[in-house]
């Protein structure tokens with residue numbers, strides 16, 4: 001999952017506007033949960049479970065794989 | 068001048084030795100398999116599949132895994148995003164007991180017979196073992212009779228005994244790579260220390276699960292060395308991972324293992340380990356995509372991890388279960404494992 005209007009890339013934590021994030025997007029679409037908060041680029045505490053994941057930013061709260 | 072002795076084709080030799088007699092290939096033979104040209108891969112996989120059916124049967128063992136304690140590990144395994152020694156984005160996390168019970172339930176609901184509880188540690192401390200004990204009790208109290216395996220790093224004899232007493236039936240501890248390559252992958256502990264834990268696990272009566280990762284800069288000869296070292300351990304299960312180059316780790320820029328090389332490894336490991344449960348584990352999504360996963364299942368693999376891994380995501384469990392249905396491969400039932 002990725003946030004389309006994200007300020008920061010959830011895979012590498014760099015600004016979404018700078019550089020090419022195609023490889024990051026590929027990883028996020030295949031095998032990686034988000035690691036960086038899309039709002040502030042803080043590293044998130046991520047728990048992966050067999051059926052999903054949760055990722056928590058200390059400033060912006062929790063996101064999950066559940067729709 | 069004498070003529071050079073005629074070279075026996077390694078797959079012909081394997082047909083007689085492995086398929087007919089159940090004797091795994093030796094190191095030299097495994098290397099020959101790993102060096103087969105691309106046009107022989109289909110023959111290799113077909114033979115490996117026959118070997119698996121003959122010596123293991125048609126069933127596929129399905130397992131789910133979960134990370135009880137993520138990240139912050141003091142060890143320096145160069146492939147691992149959970150090592151605290153590298154600038155990996157993975158932060159420390161503990162899964163609470165209700166979360167563990169839910170994970171076990173999700174796993175059971177896929178039809179899996181195995182649930183492996185994993186922690187990123189050098190070895191377990193009292194707090195971790197007590198969490199595992201409480202977790203197993205809670206999973207049972209939830210009416211879940213799935214078989215429980217653990218992977219908690221290196222153990223003392225006392226800890227081995229404690230895990231047996233908790234009802235852990237299988238213990239995972241990967242040797243990761245060939246003994247000759249290990250020192251360039253890990254410097255904070257030795258291959259021999261890992262071997263010692265495996266020996267204690269076996270002697271205590273737990274099933275031994277021990278595999279590794281393909282694609283960590285090992286040569287093909289070292290890949291062959293690893294296969295026969297695993298065979299000498301006689302593990303009940305070998306999980307075969309393919310390197311996921313994770314950001315922040317020393318191996319972040321290593322190339323993903325090419326599909327044909329990975330398929331040669333699958334076939335070669337099956338021919339070295341005819342009777343072992345050979346499990347597709349992490350990295351198969353990147354290495355193979357969807358098509359290759361099927362080829363692997365028809366090339367000697369007889370077990371899979373469904374759903375997500377520890378820090379990486381897998382394919383949705385249903386996708387793998389559908390694949391097994393398509394392939395007409397029955398899932399091993401719990402009654403068959405007890």
Ligand code: SF4
Nearest residue numbers: 140142144147150187
């Ligand atoms: S011991 Fe396990 S968790 Fe720790 S760095 Fe090595 S592979 Fe990762």
